[in-house]
Amino acid sequence: MGEIHAPLAAAVEAAGGKHSFLLEPTEVERWSVSALDEFSAPTVTTADGITTVTVPAVGAVSEEMQRHYARTAASGIVDAADQTCGWIIDLRGNTGGTMYPMLSGMTPLLPNGTAMTFRTRTGADTPVTIYEDGAGIGRTAISVGVVTKIADQPVAVLQDAETASSGEVVLASFRGLDNIRSFGTNSAGYTSANSARPLFDGALLVLTESPYVDRNGMSLAEVPILPDYVTSPENAEETARAWLQDRGCN
Template sequence: MIFKMLFRFIMLTLLSLLGLKASLAQVTNGDFEQVNENNKAIGWNFSNSDSANNFLAISKESPYAGNYSLKMVKKQERAMLIANTTVHIETDKTAKLRVKAMVKSSAEKIISNFYMQLFDGQKKRIGGEDGVIDLDPAKKGQWQEVDFSLMISPEVKRGVLFISLGNHDLEIDNITSEWVTGPADKQITAFAEEVVKLLKTNSIVKDSVNWEEVNKNLPAALVGTQYGKDDAFIVNYLLSYLRKEKDIHSFYYSPFSYKNLKSYAGKQGQGPRKTVYPTGKLLEDNVAYVVVPAFSSYNAEGIQEYADSLNAIIMNLQSKNPKGWIVDLSMNHGGNMYPMIAGLNALIPEGKVMSFVRKDGESSVYLKGGTFGNVKLTKVPKKEKDKKIAVFTSTRTASSGEMTSIALLNNPLAKSFGIQTAGLNSANATFPLSNGGAIALASALVKDPKNRVYLGPIEPTEKAHAKSFDDLIRDAKAWILEDK
């Protein structure tokens, strides 16, 4: 450790004496070979919020090279499992940094990310980028190389590299970083120009973005990139300029993800993807409880199934004459709002549901009979006109989940309970790209029939003071039953 620090100091001094600027990006103990007397990896911090179920430590079992690797095992999915270390950075120009690692998992697909926070010389955070650890299913149980790239400006003096695991297991070794060099191919240059034009024309924050800066820095971002391999990096780099202007809702679909989005998302075993369908039951005190999960598909058959499934649950509960309703959106992270709102037809007033506000005007969507947008229910339910509706929200209620909460709160007998939503409530339009992927681009603000325009997290009508989910149910039921 001391030798490495001394070597770095000598090299920087020599470069300075020669009148050259340093270009440095060194991951601290990226091979996990520096271990202290307590068998801890020097320079690394580990966060494991459920050590009884999860595992996070250096391991001698099967390293890629040397004596040690980092092993992560996630059994309790809601618990945090994160490792981080420092990356020493110095560059005299905006340049691209690639972080590489060897990884191995017993699963074909995991939820795992790299993330690097960037800091200036005054230790102020000035940015950050992430990259999904995307495994090759054919190499299950084998070591394979993964990487992600990010842009580094001269103001950056230090990075903190995080590795998070959301499920299953992951072993990591030989984490390195390198500056990317070499020309971009013509196809990806044209692809980048296509994306810039799309964002300049349709983004909700297009007038706030410094497009001169974008054009100035884009050549550096394109260095060493290849069409088909680095498309996601280029799109996400350009979307980062929108994020600087407070658009945190736009995102990229890879060609595979976009194809999957349009495919049939049926019940387990019926389609290429699994859909989590709505559920409902009658609670004690004769209060109806309905869970509306996220739904991410543009497939017409899947949309119809989801909407009719939700509507059937509502109609079945209606037949039992409940005293009121609880609609749980607390875990609904979004997707396609149309089948969600259509399926809740019985609880939402007829007429205008919301408007999409753009600088060149606005458009509205309506609930008419059994139809909302392009979704028409197979059976039209009767309206619930005299029953209270408690809507559960949380920070996981996002995007179309938030749109659904707005639609429900059009009902004068509805209140929301819980905590504030995620704040991803702009209206996204999906724009296909020439590479087969697409961008879900925030292109309008949302306004309800009372002319309230939504910006940022939505605060609940009744903030939760409950310490558990059972307490939240109790509070909602007490409100529903107070006049019964």
């Protein structure tokens, strides 16, 4: 079956867009191993009233690891709330992976309801929803437990050219909210949901199905998400801190 991989990969790239691809069986195995090796939980740190939450990429790891990831972020945010007047969500370098632990971890800072939507070519919408205890489609996928919502505090979101795919889901979910601004460079533009289809020989066919639509109904289909404030990646945090301080967080 291996002889069909090259023409199939070419067809997938031509017809499926830049977010579609074919993984050879050996690549699938390496992909699974690297997801474990590269797993990193979020960090939550507070300095001068500003709490920074790093949101790293998370690959195809176990549900237990996904829960650990999400609960580390959510509990860290809730625990820091009393000492915090403004927030920085750092999505720089987040190349994507599994969106549910990322979004569930952000539950304290996102209002309940539709955060963003996947829209098919025929116009059918699938909303991604924030619940009291996490995020999911139709129901909570990864629960962090019922958390206290933190409202009316400014949030700065950092992005760069490596913020991609599920990282862009988180980025899109903050768009359109009051007191939210983004800083950095254009995101990668892998703004679409994929479905994975295992092949008989162990290869994996990954196809784009549904581009993203933000909470205001704007299509983000396969284009980079632009920041509100353009800065170099290395200056994004400093600029974000200045913006938070201008809003009384000092």
